[in-house]
Structures are given as structure tokens and as C-alpha cells.
Amino acid sequence: MIGIFLTGAFIISGLLIFNRNIFVNYALLVIFIAFFSVFGFFEFHHINVTELEFFKPDALGILLLTVLCVISIPVIFHGYRYIEIHNVDETPKSRGLFFGAMVLLISACSVVYLSGHIAVTWIFIEITTLSASALIYHHRNLRALEGVWKYVFICAISITFVYIGILFLSLSLKDAGIEDMSFDSLYANADKLNPFWLKLAFLFIFTGFTAKLGLVPMYTAGIDAKDKAPAPAGALLASVLMNAGFVSIYRMYAVLARTPLHHWANTVMIIAAILSIFVAAVYMTRIKNIKRMFAYSGIEHMGLVILGLSAGGIGVYAAILHIILHTLIKPTLFLQFNQVYWVYQSKSIYDVGNYFKYNKAGAIVIFLGFISATAMPPSGMFISEFLIFQSLFEAHYILILLAVLVLLTMIIWGFGSNIFKLLFTPPLSIDETKIPHISSWESLSQYLLLGLAVYLAYDPPAQFVTLLQDAAKLIL
Amino acid sequence: MTDILLIALAMSLLYISIANRLFTYLNILVFQGFILFGVTFLTLTKISTINLMLIMLETIVFKAVAVPWFINYVIKRNGITREAEPYLPNFVSLIIVTFITVATIILSSSIKDPNLDKTFFVVALSTIFTGLYLIVTRKKIITHVIGYIIIENGVFVLSLAVGNEMPMLVNLGIMLDIFASVLILGVFFNRIGDLLKDPDIDHLRNLKD
Numbered sequence: 001m002i003g004i005f006l007t008g009a010f011i012i013s014g015l016l017i018f019n020r021n022i023f024v025n026y027a028l029l030v031i032f033i034a035f036f037s038v039f040g041f042f043e044f045h046h047i048n049v050t051e052l053e054f055f056k057p058d059a060l061g062i063l064l065l066t067v068l069c070v071i072s073i074p075v076i077f078h079g080y081r082y083i084e085i086h087n088v089d090e091t092p093k094s095r096g097l098f099f100g101a102m103v104l105l106i107s108a109c110s111v112v113y114l115s116g117h118i119a120v121t122w123i124f125i126e127i128t129t130l131s132a133s134a135l136i137y138h139h140r141n142l143r144a145l146e147g148v149w150k151y152v153f154i155c156a157i158s159i160t161f162v163y164i165g166i167l168f169l170s171l172s173l174k175d176a177g178i179e180d181m182s183f184d185s186l187y188a189n190a191d192k193l194n195p196f197w198l199k200l201a202f203l204f205i206f207t208g209f210t211a212k213l214g215l216v217p218m219y220t221a222g223i224d225a226k227d228k229a230p231a232p233a234g235a236l237l238a239s240v241l242m243n244a245g246f247v248s249i250y251r252m253y254a255v256l257a258r259t260p261l262h263h264w265a266n267t268v269m270i271i272a273a274i275l276s277i278f279v280a281a282v283y284m285t286r287i288k289n290i291k292r293m294f295a296y297s298g299i300e301h302m303g304l305v306i307l308g309l310s311a312g313g314i315g316v317y318a319a320i321l322h323i324i325l326h327t328l329i330k331p332t333l334f335l336q337f338n339q340v341y342w343v344y345q346s347k348s349i350y351d352v353g354n355y356f357k358y359n360k361a362g363a364i365v366i367f368l369g370f371i372s373a374t375a376m377p378p379s380g381m382f383i384s385e386f387l388i389f390q391s392l393f394e395a396h397y398i399l400i401l402l403a404v405l406v407l408l409t410m411i412i413w414g415f416g417s418n419i420f421k422l423l424f425t426p427p428l429s430i431d432e433t434k435i436p437h438i439s440s441w442e443s444l445s446q447y448l449l450l451g452l453a454v455y456l457a458y459d460p461p462a463q464f465v466t467l468l469q470d471a472a473k474l475i476l
Numbered sequence: 477m478t479d480i481l482l483i484a485l486a487m488s489l490l491y492i493s494i495a496n497r498l499f500t501y502l503n504i505l506v507f508q509g510f511i512l513f514g515v516t517f518l519t520l521t522k523i524s525t526i527n528l529m530l531i532m533l534e535t536i537v538f539k540a541v542a543v544p545w546f547i548n549y550v551i552k553r554n555g556i557t558r559e560a561e562p563y564l565p566n567f568v569s570l571i572i573v574t575f576i577t578v579a580t581i582i583l584s585s586s587i588k589d590p591n592l593d594k595t596f597f598v599v600a601l602s603t604i605f606t607g608l609y610l611i612v613t614r615k616k617i618i619t620h621v622i623g624y625i626i627i628e629n630g631v632f633v634l635s636l637a638v639g640n641e642m643p644m645l646v647n648l649g650i651m652l653d654i655f656a657s658v659l660i661l662g663v664f665f666n667r668i669g670d671l672l673k674d675p676d677i678d679h680l681r682n683l684k685d
Contacts, residue, residue, distance in 0.1 A: 055633075119648055126651075142679075143683065146679075146682060153660065167637075174591045176592070386483055
């Protein structure tokens with residue numbers, strides 16, 4: 001089925017890029033959504049069945065794929081709205097490229113989730129870079145060019161790092177006398193791998209994939225990318241693409257968790273995670289660009305996820321829950337930002353304000369999104385973040401826990417002061433006659449996503465919990 | 477013979493650290509492409525002939541001819557000035573690149589692993605780090621691209637060290653080469669030339685917080 005899906009997705013993407021007719025274009029998108037949902041449904045019922053030698057949908061892959069199926073529908077719908085509303089400089093060509101790249105990005109991410117081989121993961125991560133760069137460069141101006149240039153260059157370097165890591169991994173395999181680099185074979189032979197090369201391999205692979213996951217040291221490219229990409233594309237970059245980085249790191253970490261290097265790997269990841277939260281805290285207290293603020297909030301959450309992972313115990317479960325809830329919540333903010341931009345035509349916090357007056361439904365989404373993203377109850381992320389703190393406490397990382405709590409307080413303050421300015425303070429100068437009327441229906445998808453996040457955290461279906469536990473078992 | 481070629485590759489790094497003109501950089505890229513062609517031929521003795529031909533074709537066509545030619549075309553088309561414009565004096569660069577090479581030799585001598593071919597390891601690592609150093613210390617975007625291609629050459633040498641056992645990895649490296657070079661050079665550098673007449677990283681400093 002993965003073969004059929006990939007072929008179909010490539011064909012649809014190609015047709016989208018070359019087609020100029022608007023009705024064919026939207027028909028193709030509907031076909032893709034249907035096709036993708038069928039694919040997700042099929043894989044959900046074929047868990048742990050190896051396909052085409054290199055793909056094995058494990059519990060984590062299935063979870064993330066299902067969430068991606070859920071996210072892709074509103075994102076493509078709002079992509080369509082974005083193209084409709086912004087049609088001053090839209091041409092059939094740019095529209096086709098936008099949707100073609102979006103389809104390619106979604107497909108490449110889903111294949112990364114299901115990949116059971118590190119080389120296959122690597123190849124499809126390359127394809128995500130390619131398709132993401134087409135999305136970032138959608139508005140052909142100098143700023144977008146700068147964003148895409150930085151993104152492509154840093155991703156190229158990080159992909160090279162991952163490749164070097166894979167080479168070192170192959171050196172560490174020589175000792176064990178195996179040649180199969182699939183994750184299953186690595187898990188089975190983990191104790192036979194040469195520890196020195198394995199360490200180097202992990203360092204390089206981890207560093208390389210941080211460009212996608214959004215952690216120190218390679219997070220910078222992602223921030224510019226999410227800022228410059230159109231908001232629906234930013235929603236994808238800020239959620240599902242980060243998940244692609246997460247599964248890659250998670251599976252590599254699972255190999256090290258089976259060796260005596262487990263503790264060392266934890267230390268490396270904790271350093272990266274703390275620095276990420278620190279960077280997010282520093283920027284979020286002084287940031288004036290709303291979209292970049294959302295992007296930095298993603299960096300903070302990825303830091304927390306990696307902290308949970310390295311704390312072990314309940315933390316692994318919490319980390320996976322956290323990343324799933326984050327995938328549902330972060331796109332709502334980006335999708336709602338689209339409407340904020342229609343109202344104010346600006347991303348700067350100095351130009352916005354009193355959003356409640358201009359778009360009530362949207363303002364409530366922003367408010368709920370803020371509560372969700374800062375993990376205040378009743379947000380779903382409150383549960384996962386609380387469990388992560390509990391795991392840190394149980395692992396006796398008290399100082400780290402304290403530092404993280406202080407940094408999180410700073411983040412909430414910075415995030416809150418900007419969001420409340422956007423919602424309540426009247427803007428300095430605004431021409432109210434030019435503000436378009438925005439229908440409440442535009443915010444419906446965001447309410448559904450936020451509601452789903454609350455539901456999954458407080459009253460999780462039994463199957464969801466089983467999948468989460470299976471996914472966490474990879475580490476334990 | 478392989479050792480001689482690899483050492484020549486390492487020496488080309490010293491030369492590139494003091495090179496002043498962009499065309500010297502391009503000549504060195506061509507030179508490195510030919511060296512990699514020779515090393516591939518001498519090292520990969522155990523893989524299938526078709527695969528070997530594919531890899532050698534890539535080194536000669538892609539690394540030695542197409543990429544330098546295309547960079548040359550971009551330089552001419554955009555009228556980029558021929559100076560490399562380093563931030564640091566050439567003498568300091570020479571010292572630093574020498575230091576990088578010495579440091580990798582010391583590092584590799586501390587590794588006790590019979591599976592590792594030290595020459596490959598030292599040359600590959602020093603090429604990778606020199607490439608990174610070039611990216612950090614040169615001002616033009618085109619020299620960043622050249623630095624990235626040098627990193628790729630180093631990675632290619634590293635992949636040759638394990639190439640006999642795992643030819644798949646060398647093929648992956650080729651994919652990386654083609655993918656990244658086409659993406660960076662073909663798609664975007666052309667665009668940068670359209671929007672910026674003198675492509676210099678100072679123009680790309682607007683995105684910040």
C-alpha cells in the first residue's frame with residue numbers, strides 16, 4: 001500500500017504542478033485527501049506489517065500518521081482559502097506549485113513516519129526539504145528568498161551531518177558483523193555495536209535532525225521558514241514536519257537506549273533541550289513578530305518533549321502524548337493567524353490590537369490557543385507537561401526541573417503579554433473601513449482541533465492509550 | 477597510490493585556504509573531482525561493475541565538470557566580482573587549515589579500530605572541517621556554496637572508506653550530491669542572481685527578531 005500511495009501522491013503532486021485549470025486543481029486536492037485518508041485507515045489496520053522491505057508502520061508511526069491525516073484536511077482547506085483571498089498576485093502557476101508542494105510535503109512526512117530503515121528516513125527527509133522550500137518561496141520577494149536560502153542551506157548541511165552519522169553507524173556495524181541497517185536489526189544487535197562509532201553516529205544524526213525537529217543547534221532555519229511561508233504551510237512546518245524530525249531522532253535514540261550509552265545519550269539530549277527552552281524564553285520575552293513567536297513556542301515544546309524522553313519512565317509516554325497534542329494545537333494558531341493578517345495586514349505586534357472587536361470567533365480561538373499552547377488547564381498539554389515534570393522529578397533532575405519552570409514562566413509572560421495586546425488593547429492607528437468582514441465559519445476547524453486535543457488528553461480512547469504505550473515500549 | 481591521491485586532496489585544501497580569486501576555487505573543485513574519480517576507481521574493487529561505472533561517472537561528470545561549470549556560468553551571468561573576500565587574512569586561514577589537518581591526524585591516531593582506514597578518515601574529516609571553515613569566513617554567497625561542495629567531497633571520501641561493504645551508502649552519497657547541488661545551485665542561486673545584483677550575504681540580513 002505504501003508503494004501505491006507514494007506513486008499516487010507523486011502523480012497527484014505532478015499533475016497539480018503542471019495543471020492550470022482551477023477546477024481540476026481542487027478536484028485533485030479532494031482526491032488526494034480521500035486517497036490519503038484511505039491510506040491512513042489501511043495502515044492503521046496493518047500495524048507492524050513490514051512493507052516493501054524498508055517500511056514498517058510501528059505504533060508511533062501510526063499515531064503520527066493518523067494525526068497528520070486529521071491535520072491535512074483543515075490545512076488544505078485553509079490553503080485554498082489563502083489562495084482565494086490573496087489572489088492579487090496569485091497565478092495558476094503559483095497556485096499549482098503551492099498545492100503540489102503541499103501534497104508532496106504531506107506524503108513525504110507520512111513516509112518518514114512509517115520508514116523502518118535509516119537510509120529511507122534520510123531520503124524522505126530530503127524530499128521534505130525540497131517541498132518545504134517551494135512553500136516558503138511562495139511569495140517571490142526578497143524576504144522570502146532570504147528565508148528559503150537560509151532554510152535550504154542549513155537543511156543541506158544538516159542532511160550532510162545525518163549522512164556522516166549514517167556512515168559512522170555503518171562503521172559501528174562492522175564490529176557486530178551485520179550489514180542490515182534497518183531499525184529492527186539495529187535494535188536486535190544494539191549491544192554488539194561498537195560504542196565509539198555509535199556515539200559519533202548519534203551525535204551527528206541528532207545534530208542533523210534537529211534542523212527538522214527545531215532544537216538547538218539547528219533550529220534557526222525553521223524559524224525563518226515558518227515566518228516566511230504562507231500561514232497554512234507554516235502550520236504544516238510547525239507541526240508535522242517537526243514530528244518527522246522527532247520520529248527519526250526517537251528511533252535512533254531507541255537504539256542507544258539498548259546499550260550502555262543510554263545515560264550519555266540522555267545527557268546530550270538534555271543539554272540540547274535546556275538550551276532550546278532557554279533560547280525560546282529569551283526570544284519570546286522580546287519578540288514583536290507574532291508568527292515568529294508561534295514558531296519559538298514550537299522550539300520550547302520540542303525542548304520539553306526531548307526532556308521527557310531523556311528523563312525516561314513515564315516521561316517517554318508523556319513526550320509522545322505531548323508531541324501529538326502539539327501537532328493538533330500549533331496549527332490552530334497558524335491557521336488563525338491567517339485571519340489576523342487579513343484584518344491588520346501586518347505581523348508586527350505594534351500594528352495589531354482589539355481583535356475581539358473585529359473577529360469574535362477568531363479572537364476566542366487565539367485565546368484558547370494561547371491557553372492550550374502554554375499548557376494551562378483545561379489544555380490537553382497540561383496533562384502531558386505535568387507528566388514530563390513528574391518524570392523529571394522521579395529521575396532526580398530537580399535543578400533542571402526548577403530551571404525549566406522558571407524559563408516556562410518567562411515564556412508564558414512573554415507569550416501572554418503579546419497575545420493580550422493582540423486581543424484587547426486598541427491598535428494605535430487603524431482604518432476601520434478597510435477591515436474585511438470575516439465569517440465565523442473560518443474558525444470552525446480550529447475549534448474542532450482544539451477540542452480534539454482536550455478530548456485526547458482527558459478522556460483518551462482505549463486504543464489511543466494502547467498505541468501510546470506500544471510506542472513508548474520502544475525505549476523501555 | 478590511493479594514499480598519494482588522498483594526500484593531494486588534503487594539499488588542495490591548503491591551497492584553497494590562501495586562494496584569492498573565485499576561479500582558483502573552481503579549478504580546485506575540478507581538481508578534487510578528478511582526484512575523487514581516481515580514488516573511486518582504486519578503492520571500490522569489490523562492487524559490481526555497473527555500480528562502479530555509475531559512481532565514477534558521477535564524480536567525473538558531476539563533481540569535476542558540471543558543478544564548476546555551472547558556478548562559473550552563475551559568476552559570469554551575475555557579474556560577481558572575482559575576489560573571494562575573506563574576513564580573515566590568507567595567512568591566518570592557512571594556519572587554521574593546517575591546524576585542522578593536524579588536529580584530525582591526532583584525533584584519528586587516538587582511535588584504535590582495525591576496521592578504520594586512517595588516511596581516508598583524516599582526509600575526509602579535514603576536508604569537511606575546511607569546508608565549514610570556508611563557509612564561516614567568506615563573505616560571498618557563492619563561496620558558501622563552494623564551501624558546501626567541499627564538505628560534500630569530504631563526505632564522499634568518508635563514504636568510500638566503507639564503500640566496499642556497503643555500496644548502498646556510496647549511492648546515497650551520490651544522491652545527496654545531486655540533490656543538494658541541484659537544489660542549492662540550480663533553483664535558488666539562479667533566483668538570487670535575479671533579485672540581487674551583487675549577491676553578498678549582507679543583503680540577506682533582514683530576517684531577525
